[in-house]
Amino acid sequence: MKTRHILGTAAAAALVAAIAGQIGGWTAADEDGGDAAAQVAPRAAEPTAAPPPAASALSGSALEVPSVLITLVEEVWVPARESGVLATLAVRENDLVEEDQLLARIDDAEAQLDKRKAEIELQIARKTAGNNVKVRFARAAAEVARNEYDRSLDSRRRFGTSVTDSALERDRLQWERSVLDIEQSEHEFAVEGLTAQLKENELAMAVRGVERRQVLSPIAGVVVEINRRRGEWVQPGEQVFRVLRIDRLRAEGFLNADEVQGELAGRRAVLHVDLPGRPNEQFEGKVTFVSPEIDPVNKQIRFWAEIENRNRLLRPGLKASLVIDVPAATAAR
Numbered sequence: 001m002k003t004r005h006i007l008g009t010a011a012a013a014a015l016v017a018a019i020a021g022q023i024g025g026w027t028a029a030d031e032d033g034g035d036a037a038a039q040v041a042p043r044a045a046e047p048t049a050a051p052p053p054a055a056s057a058l059s060g061s062a063l064e065v066p067s068v069l070i071t072l073v074e075e076v077w078v079p080a081r082e083s084g085v086l087a088t089l090a091v092r093e094n095d096l097v098e099e100d101q102l103l104a105r106i107d108d109a110e111a112q113l114d115k116r117k118a119e120i121e122l123q124i125a126r127k128t129a130g131n132n133v134k135v136r137f138a139r140a141a142a143e144v145a146r147n148e149y150d151r152s153l154d155s156r157r158r159f160g161t162s163v164t165d166s167a168l169e170r171d172r173l174q175w176e177r178s179v180l181d182i183e184q185s186e187h188e189f190a191v192e193g194l195t196a197q198l199k200e201n202e203l204a205m206a207v208r209g210v211e212r213r214q215v216l217s218p219i220a221g222v223v224v225e226i227n228r229r230r231g232e233w234v235q236p237g238e239q240v241f242r243v244l245r246i247d248r249l250r251a252e253g254f255l256n257a258d259e260v261q262g263e264l265a266g267r268r269a270v271l272h273v274d275l276p277g278r279p280n281e282q283f284e285g286k287v288t289f290v291s292p293e294i295d296p297v298n299k300q301i302r303f304w305a306e307i308e309n310r311n312r313l314l315r316p317g318l319k320a321s322l323v324i325d326v327p328a329a330t331a332a333r
Contacts, residue, residue, distance in 0.1 A: 069317075069318075070273075072316050080215060082236055101217050145171070149168075249314050255303055256301075257294045265288065287305045
């Protein structure tokens with residue numbers, strides 16, 4: 001009986017030890033779990049990464065167009081306006097030109113002579129128009145004729161037949177003729193003034209003839225093509241130069257119809273493009289056109305934005321993305 005009691009006591013002690021070990025394991029696991037939770041919690045509280053540049057660059061809400069094509073705003077074929085030999089070329093390919101800058105000149109020797117002739121004729125016409133001697137003489141002659149007629153009348157009243165009827169009629173006729181001479185000289189003076197104006201117009205036409213032999217650039221841009229060389233003959237309307245505007249370009253793309261929930265024209269836009277050695281370059285612009293039509297097949301709307309080509313880094317033909325600044329209500333929809 002005593003042996004059994006000892007063995008029972010030993011078994012009980014072993015069981016208590018096992019239970020104590022299990023409880024210790026649980027306690028250690030709880031402590032390890034608490035430590036793990038303490039380690040995870042700070043990482044969950046870390047701030048999220050900053051939004052991409054497209055979104056952060058714009059205030060309010062943004063509508064992103066992932067693919068747009070860079071195209072030209074203006075492209076001009078500059079024609080000759082008169083026929084003749086191309087006397088001078090003032091530019092080369094790739095030259096930057098300003099608006100109304102001279103590109104070439106057609107031989108204008110005859111036009112310059114016509115201009116000089118018109119200048120001289122205008123000088124003569126102005127001197128003639130400014131000379132009113134005839135008017136002043138006609139008025140003086142009319143005054144003399146009136147006095148002569150008055151004296152004849154007075155002599156007739158005082159001395160009866162001292163002045164015959166024929167002589168009196170001649171004096172009256174001379175006075176009336178002098179009055180008409182005044183009207184005629186004033187008319188001629190007015191015509192001479194109109195003649196001077198006509199000569200001014202002829203001079204303007206001659207100057208215009210000289211100017212039309214100058215080939216000028218209608219826009220500021222870069223010369224990319226020259227179709228005629230110095231010494232070659234050109235005809236009116238013949239395309240001589242091709243000039244591209246590059247200080248401002250157009251980003252064309254398409255929007256889903258359900259994304260356009262308000263007026264987008266005039267909204268600020270930012271172009272994002274990857275250039276050699278310049279990733280994610282941004283260019284400012286604004287939406288200038290949104291088509292009123294929806295494509296019935298894909299339910300898309302064509303639009304474009306005009307972009308300021310800073311330092312002429314952009315080139316037509318590039319593909320890029322565009323972010324449009326839109327009202328928050330529009331973006332939410």
